[in-house]
Amino acid sequence: MTLKLHSKRNQLIVILTALLAGSLLLIGAKNMQAPQAEEMLLTLNGQEATAAEFNWHLQMNRALIVDYFKQTYNADYSIDFWSAYYSGENPMQRWVNTAQTQLLTKRMELQLAQEAGVVTDISFEGFLKEMERENNRRSQAAANKEVVYGPLHLEAQAYFSYYMSNLEDATIEEMRSNGIVISDEQVKLEYEGNLIAKYSLPGTIRLEWATLPFGPETEYKDQQKALERMEKLHAIATATAATDSSGTGFQGQAKEFGVNVGEVKITSASRRTAALENPKVLLTAEQLVPGEFSGLITENGVIHLLYCLSADDAAIQPFDHVKDAIALNLAQQKYRSIVDEKLSEAVVEWNYPMAEDLANHTIQ
Numbered sequence: 001m002t003l004k005l006h007s008k009r010n011q012l013i014v015i016l017t018a019l020l021a022g023s024l025l026l027i028g029a030k031n032m033q034a035p036q037a038e039e040m041l042l043t044l045n046g047q048e049a050t051a052a053e054f055n056w057h058l059q060m061n062r063a064l065i066v067d068y069f070k071q072t073y074n075a076d077y078s079i080d081f082w083s084a085y086y087s088g089e090n091p092m093q094r095w096v097n098t099a100q101t102q103l104l105t106k107r108m109e110l111q112l113a114q115e116a117g118v119v120t121d122i123s124f125e126g127f128l129k130e131m132e133r134e135n136n137r138r139s140q141a142a143a144n145k146e147v148v149y150g151p152l153h154l155e156a157q158a159y160f161s162y163y164m165s166n167l168e169d170a171t172i173e174e175m176r177s178n179g180i181v182i183s184d185e186q187v188k189l190e191y192e193g194n195l196i197a198k199y200s201l202p203g204t205i206r207l208e209w210a211t212l213p214f215g216p217e218t219e220y221k222d223q224q225k226a227l228e229r230m231e232k233l234h235a236i237a238t239a240t241a242a243t244d245s246s247g248t249g250f251q252g253q254a255k256e257f258g259v260n261v262g263e264v265k266i267t268s269a270s271r272r273t274a275a276l277e278n279p280k281v282l283l284t285a286e287q288l289v290p291g292e293f294s295g296l297i298t299e300n301g302v303i304h305l306l307y308c309l310s311a312d313d314a315a316i317q318p319f320d321h322v323k324d325a326i327a328l329n330l331a332q333q334k335y336r337s338i339v340d341e342k343l344s345e346a347v348v349e350w351n352y353p354m355a356e357d358l359a360n361h362t363i364q
Helices: 008-032 051-073 091-116 124-143 156-176 184-193 223-243 250-256 271-277 279-285 319-345 352-363
Strands: 042-044 047-049 205-213 260-266 297-299 302-311 348-350
Touching (some): 051 091, 051 124, 051 352, 091 156, 091 319, 091 352, 124 156, 156 319, 205 279, 223 250, 223 302, 279 297, 279 302
Antiparallel strands (some): 042 047, 042 348, 205 260, 205 302, 297 302
16 A cells, blocks of 8 residues: 655655664664674683682782882882883883782692692682681681681782692692602602602700890990900910810800800701791801801890701601602692693783773772
């Protein structure tokens, strides 16, 4: 059927109707279009890492980057720090790249853990839920008067290290039963090749240890005067030792100078404590031979002088005592090489401009 129009008014109505219909069609078509996909920051083998997770790694590395540029280029922190260049190196670029490398490594470790069947949810949100659950468990255990190892509340970075360490251990254990094979021959070769460097216990060192404290609450308020006193003792003691290697006169000489001397044994069991309390003294003691005096050592507000009475040879640990630890260490090395290999083969999509925008937003 053909519609005939007999007036200008009818023609105008038809034109307006057509225009309105066209507009409605355009609006409808626009509304039916798929919404734009949200921009992604990083994907590893198709799995997305969120901006929140990347920001987490930015925060963990921020102080380290500032310290790196201070130590390397003596660069002080300022408003222009992140945009400046130091011998061609830019803090912002190093910060973003360091965080990306760390994020990729941890993401790969999580993927390997998931493949090994030790964890199902490897999302960042899942990690945060686990952290909340662990802190709730600790709080409840404390309320129930149960033993809680470590702090009652784990801060984010501490929990991250705790979580990833446990996950790595579980992944390695699973891989050792299905994938990573460490042969007895490998363990034996490692043991025999590193007997002294890794698998021996340091021998006992017997010392006469002279100490003279200085500072506001001591007899020697002035460090220089204490040092001069110990230098005189050192000169007399070493001169005497040249003709009498027994060292029997050292305690008497020290007493005349008002310096305390005690006989001390440094054993394999006590070394850890010594390393924490007096690392410089321990390092010096390990280099002495019987009948030898050390130089003067200033550490922890005290001037030290050592005389070595005896030093036993290192004791090799029996193979049966260390073979399990060696096998575990080799498995850990193999795991790290697997992570590196998988990363080199991975499909990575990386949006650097978006990452830099996130970093800039963090420092504002």
